[in-house]
Amino acid sequence: MGDDRVKEIDCRGLACPGPVLKAKNLIDESAPAELKIIVDNEAAVQNVSRFLGSRQYKVSVSLEGEGTCVKGEKGADAGVKDAIAKEVPRRGIADQPRETARILVLVSNDRMGHGDDLLGKKLLVSFLTTLKEMGKELWRLVFINNGVKLTVEGSDLLGVLSELEKESTILVCGTCLTHFELLDKKKVGQTTNMLDIVTAMQLADKVITV
């Protein structure tokens, strides 16, 4: 940033070969001395690293926000083999050092606790409104089953959730939205699948179920 030679492309959400093609277009157009490609899956990290290596960039990889940043720099010591052999194999996202803990909150209903439903709904509103106190440690907020109803048109919590989404990632179960026929009504968060949910649980330091 601040250096106009550094080109950056956000390839999150793109499946292979999308990220490689974007990187290729950028290099073909402007041959930048330095570029950053932000990706969000392991296959893309490996493929983009390999592609940049094949174009004689020196490759490094780091965690960046919700994604992984693959950086290429032109330099005399750039090499394909080097980048692949030494950098790629230990690039598990879970292995990256970091300062804050990752908390995943799984919301499986539109109310909190059992007993009085009206009370339960009030409690959940209060819970989600207060959740921002977790700060940066609130890493993922996942809505499943009845919980997805909080993310759709007409929910009282859209404002609260949009606020939380600025710092954290909100995932909403696609199967559940489809089941309730609410897929078009979702107003906040990213539609997700069980594999992403399970992976997120595995990467999280703490999982809280409501």
Add this chain to the structure above:
Amino acid sequence: MDDPYSFGQIAAANALSDIYAMGGVPKTAMNLVAFPVKDMEISVLRSIIEGGLVKMREAGVVLVGGHSIEDSELKYGLSVTGIIHPSRVLVKRNIRPGDRLVLTKPLGTGIINTAIKGGLASTESIEKAVYSMAELNKTAAEVMERYPVNACTDITGFGFLGHLAEMVIGSGRSVKVFSASAPVLPDTISLASMGLVPAGAFNNKKFRIHMMDISPEVDPVLIDVLFDPQTSGGLLISVPEAHAPGLLASLRDAGIADAAVVGEVTEGPEEKITVE
């Protein structure tokens, strides 16, 4: 795959392959079709079915019926029934120390398909890949039948090393892979080197890498090719060493030019795959 006729051929070859890999003879098939009637010309479906039918004829299979539904995404496959004498059924795990492993089709269809999506595949590699995918494993199975084969499987979505792992697990044996001898489609290595490896190859690798002992001499790009998910891949045949040269020569005489010895079975019991 953009050409519906080729798509039909490949889907049929893929569906028939399991029977061949068991040493059986397919006899009847049913078409299974999901088609987006509103979004696609019906002539596309006709071409797909014709492609499938050509392969069924080639296999000597009778189309006895089928099932079709309207769906948002196009799908086509076959449900195939074949026959085999119970004592001659080939299973994956029956590999024996000293066996040679023979692979009958070149690897790389997943990588080339990824390159096709990106518009980066050469005409030559597309043609070779389509030809290879549409090729039935019938001839290979017929040749194999004349030899005292111990085990066989067909290479599909788990890639060469993934399906090899399925032969090794539960066998009580280990396997050594001669990576440099693996037949590979044109351009596959260069396309993989520039990052056109499908996500499935990385998943396959992640899943099975714990049982692999990979020599540092082997190019990591080639390892990805060995894990590349295949569509309608070849047979992987485990045959006693004494019969391997004969089997290989017969396969090549029958027109299976890419057939190669790609490994050998060693004593267990670790159930390891060494790639060198």
